[in-house]
Amino acid sequence: MSSSPAKTESLPRIAFDAPACVDGMHERRARLPKRAYLLPRLLSRDQATLVRRLAESDPTAQFARDPDTVDRLPTFECAVFDGGQPVATSVCRVLEPVVTERLLPYLRKRFDCSSLELSQALIRRYLPTERREHPAHFDAHATATVVVSLCAPDDYVGGYYAQPTSDAASARYASLDVGDAFCHGHDLRHGVRVFSGARYSLVLWFTPRAHRFRRRRTSTIPPWHKEAADRGEADALYNVASRDASEAARTAEAARAERGRGGFAAAEALELKAAELAQRAADGHERAATAGSADAMLNVGVLRYNSGDLAGAAACWREAAQRGKGNACRYYARCLMRGEGVREDRAAATRWLKKGASAGDASSAYSLYLAGESDRYLAMAAASGHAAACVDLAKTASSSREALKLLRRAVANGGAAVAYCALGRLFLGAPGLVPDPSAAAGFFARSGNAEAQACLAALYGPVPRILRDPTAPPSREGRMLLLW
Ligand SMILES: O=C(O)CCC(=O)C(=O)O
Ligand SMILES: [Fe+2]
Structure with a gap:
């Protein structure tokens, strides 16, 4: 993972051919091994802004927190169109003419499929207190994907990238202006990494009519x-x-x-x-x-490991790591650290963790921090949303505001129990925050982990039954809403 770049321009970027016009649609073919195109200004600046505003205000639109199919963390996606039907009606009204009059004729030609239709559309948000990335994956379920930027380039650093191989170093970022679209087929590995700032994107998935799908039924x-x-x-x-x-x-x-x-x-x-x-x-x-496939090698390693073939597992992970897969670097480092299937070699393990961290694996960066390497690895892991790293970094944050931001990010990235407990401690007394034992108790109750229960007991004596319930709402709902 490159340490936080200041500008998207400093990241490796996708190169494009000269502009061309296909059926009235302006396109630039991406110089990638798979079919992919930039469609400049698919939406006007006004349309893109309106779509984003409507998604935030329309009561039929909601940013969901159910688990994502790629990384199982909360999606923060807002359904716009699903299974051939509008969901967020006001957003659909803006998109309808663009999709039917411009996109569909173009995509049917580009992807050689006359029955292509919009199957699903959603808006994703990547806020500093929520999701920071969407790991590299394929949209295997869609014949064609169109991703439209709903943000100005200066709103964030990073964004959408195409990654032709499993080597993280092959990732190339698309610098999209507001309303620009990037279009690709089912066979392009891609992902999103937001190093800083807030990003919103509209994702449209097209399939032949007979293969239209509903959310999660993929x-x-x-x-x-x-x-x-x-x-x-x-x-x-x-x-x-x-x-x-x-x-x-x-x-x-x-x-x-x-x-x-x-x-x-x-x-x-x-x-x-x-x-x-x-x-x-x-x-x-x-x-x-x-x-x-290096992705598959990682899993074959897991299968070997689980069957007791430690040397076989280490060999698979090593091969995948050599091909630039960040998490494989960490798995192989673990073998070296424990002497499992290979001779123990801690120095080599550290080298592989460093390779994993620079390939974008936040857990490699966090492991390096835990092993006593530089604190910058903690910042690196937290920037990607690694929950434990966010909680650890919050402890030394320069302000309560920064600590709150990190702890909210930890909650959004699967670290609710430990982050709520840290929030409870913060509300018991932190610079710039008026101590609020009642709010603290609410967070401890939400956390429900052993440390939080001990804190509750220290606050109130024996823990009343209701407060032991990890799903119990915080005691001062109004105040919580302000923060959350
Ligand atoms: O947010 C984006 O730009 C793309 C998200 C994505 O790849 C997906 O939802 O499958
Ligand atoms: Fe995708």
Whole structure:
């Protein structure tokens, strides 16, 4: 992870061919190994601003916090159009003419599909107190993706990047002006990293009419991606295998729930299906790894590790790490640190963690900080939204305001229990904040972890039952709303 750049211009950027006009649409083809295009000013500045304002104010629009399909952290996405139907009606009214009159004719031609339609549209936000990144992934479910910037370039540093290979160093950023769109197919690895500031984007997914999908009902692999897998394309093989793996996990969860309800026969059938899917996922990952997918190599390493083949696991992780996969660097460093499957070598482990951190893996950066390397690794991890790093950095923040920002980011990035506990401590007394034991108690109750319960006991003596409930609302709702 490069330490925070001051400007998007200093990041490696996507190069484009000269402008061309296709069916009245201005495009610039990206110089990338996969089909991708810049569509300058797809929305006017006014339209982009209006879309963003409506998303923030329309009662039919809401930024959801349910788990994202890519990283399982809160999405902070606002549904605009779903399964062929408008959701945020006011936003759809602005987009309708742009989609039907300009985008659809263009995309049908560019992606050779006369039945292409808008399947889903959503707005994502990346605020300093919320999501900072969306890890590299494929939009396998869509024939074509169109991402429109709803922000001025000066509002943030970083943004959307295309990453042709699994090596994080191959990431190239698209500098988009407000209203500019970037358009790509199902086979382009891409992601978002916001180093600073706030970013809003509109994401539109197009599929043939017959494959229109509803939110989260994307567990089946669509034919265009399956065809790529059948041709032996490593990335597509990996995507198919990881879809099988997540279906296996979902089915196993359903089996557990069924067993809990006493439906033993149904549970058994689900367990069988989960085992079949897990086996198919394992075979798929092996095939994808053999075809050269570093993403799959990481998972094959996990499978080997879990089966007790530590040397096999270390070899897989090393190979994936050599190909620039940040989390594989960390997994391999762990082997070196513990002498698992390789000879123990702490100096080499540190070198691999540094490589992982510079490939964007926040946990590598945090591990380096924990191992006593420079404090800048703590700042690096916190900047990416690493929850524990945000909480640790909040302890030495220069102001209560900065500490609050970091703790809100930790809550949004999966660290609720520990962050709420730290918030409780902050409200017991911090420079610039009037101590508020009642607000502190509310946060401790929300946290529910052992430390927070001890703090509650210290505040009020034996903890009343209601305050032990981690879902109990804070005691002063009005005040909480101001902060949250
Ligand atoms: O926010 C963006 O620009 C892109 C988000 C994205 O890649 C996705 O939602 O799949
Ligand atoms: Fe995407």
